[in-house]
Amino acid sequence: MEAASHKIGEIMDIACRAGKITLENGGEIYRVEETMLYICRGFGMKDSECYATPTSIIVSISDTMGEVHTRMIRISSRGINLRKVEAVNVLSREIMSSSVSITEAKTRLTKINNTPAYPLWLTTLAAGTATSAFTIIFGGGLVHFLFGLIVGAVLNLAIALLNRIELGYFTTNLFGGAIAAFGGWLLYFSGSITNWWIITFAALMQLVPGLLFTNALRDMVAGDFVSGISRGGEAFSIAAALAGGVAITLMILTRLGLG
Amino acid sequence: MKNVLFAAIAATSFGILFNVQRRNLLFAGINGGLGYLFYSITVAKGFESYVGMLTASIAMSVFAEIVARLRKAPASVFLAVALIPVVPGGAMFRFVLSLLEGDYELAFTYGIQTTLEAGALAIGIIVVSSFTKVLIRKFKQGN
Numbered sequence: 286m287e288a289a290s291h292k293i294g295e296i297m298d299i300a301c302r303a304g305k306i307t308l309e310n311g312g313e314i315y316r317v318e319e320t321m322l323y324i325c326r327g328f329g330m331k332d333s334e335c336y337a338t339p340t341s342i343i344v345s346i347s348d349t350m351g352e353v354h355t356r357m358i359r360i361s362s363r364g365i366n367l368r369k370v371e372a373v374n375v376l377s378r379e380i381m382s383s384s385v386s387i388t389e390a391k392t393r394l395t396k397i398n399n400t401p402a403y404p405l406w407l408t409t410l411a412a413g414t415a416t417s418a419f420t421i422i423f424g425g426g427l428v429h430f431l432f433g434l435i436v437g438a439v440l441n442l443a444i445a446l447l448n449r450i451e452l453g454y455f456t457t458n459l460f461g462g463a464i465a466a467f468g469g470w471l472l473y474f475s476g477s478i479t480n481w482w483i484i485t486f487a488a489l490m491q492l493v494p495g496l497l498f499t500n501a502l503r504d505m506v507a508g509d510f511v512s513g514i515s516r517g518g519e520a521f522s523i524a525a526a527l528a529g530g531v532a533i534t535l536m537i538l539t540r541l542g543l544g
Numbered sequence: 545m546k547n548v549l550f551a552a553i554a555a556t557s558f559g560i561l562f563n564v565q566r567r568n569l570l571f572a573g574i575n576g577g578l579g580y581l582f583y584s585i586t587v588a589k590g591f592e593s594y595v596g597m598l599t600a601s602i603a604m605s606v607f608a609e610i611v612a613r614l615r616k617a618p619a620s621v622f623l624a625v626a627l628i629p630v631v632p633g634g635a636m637f638r639f640v641l642s643l644l645e646g647d648y649e650l651a652f653t654y655g656i657q658t659t660l661e662a663g664a665l666a667i668g669i670i671v672v673s674s675f676t677k678v679l680i681r682k683f684k685q686g687n
Contacts (some may be wrong), residue, residue: 365562367565418551419550502663528643
């Protein structure tokens with residue numbers, strides 16, 4: 286009896302950690318719920334339920350004695366690291382086909398959580414090339430392409446710094462919008478380009494919540510209404526922060542007579 | 545058509561930002577180009593932009609599901625990155641910006657555009673993944 290409930294605690298711990306990693310790194314709601322159920326069932330807990338929203342996970346397992354064990358965890362950080370999502374997905378499938386022991390699952394989860402992300406220089410370069418590519422898609426020329434590389438890279442570095450000092454998502458995005466607007470304006474003011482918006486918009490593509498909003502509607506269509514509303518609200522707040530940053534910056538520059 | 549190449553470059557770059565494994569990056573990037581190709585063809589035929597989003601998302605979802613089976617990775621790894629070049633992030637941003645500037649008519653236009661486009665993308669993704677699930681179930685029963 287003692288051993289059994291101890292085991293349930295460990296299974297819940299594994300399921301919760303797997304769900305947390307998936308949700309914190311950009312996994313979909315259905316994937317989080319599916320992953321946790323796979324893990325519970327794979328370890329022999331047939332009678333289990335899981336409910337996830339973008340900000341919390343609740344898992345409940347009833348043991349053979351009919352006693353119900355429940356655990357709730359709060360999710361506060363949300364980023365995108367698809368490598369971790371993929372690794373947890375693979376692990377849950379292996380647990381489902383019951384070839385993984387509890388201890389092994391624990392070590393593998395710790396290992397997944399500590400997987401190094403791409404180094405900062407590489408993501409900065411990627412942010413630069415992404416911005417450059419978007420300037421061309423938005424109808425810019427070679428000048429936009431080259432300056433886009435710089436503005437995109439600077440914005441990525443600035444965001445990495447703001448994330449490190451943990452300013453919170455709203456202020457971070459507010460500053461992100463301001464930096465992108467200032468970069469575009471600086472190049473316009475110095476006469477390098479004839480319009481500020483191509484570079485600003487292209488640089489902002491790395492922050493803009495288009496994917497988040499699409500996922501929100503995807504949740505809605507799939508019937509996950511709570512998470513659909515929640516993600517939609519998150520997307521709107523991020524867009525508001527970015528637009529606020531751009532608007533305030535341009536307003537100040539105009540008032541200074543530099544617009 | 546050069547935009548298709550740049551959409552692929554943008555998608556690959558976002559693959560790095562989203563920490564997609566190196567061995568999956570190329571396919572995610574190709575999928576981004578593919579989506580943009582379908583989008584531009586549809587819009588060039590004179591359809592509304594959200595119709596373009598629908599064809600693009602169906603094409604990308606089918607490609608992602610196929611590649612996912614070949615590479616033994618979740619389809620959304622190839623999809624999330626590929627969606628970036630067509631996703632209406634810019635329209636959503638412009639929606640809030642026009643609100644702040646007090647141009648409510650323009651804000652309304654962008655708001656509707658954002659919702660229609662994101663909705664079309666979502667519908668395409670859901671339809672393909674539902675069909676895939678049914679197909680896989682049938683296939684497993686067949687064996």
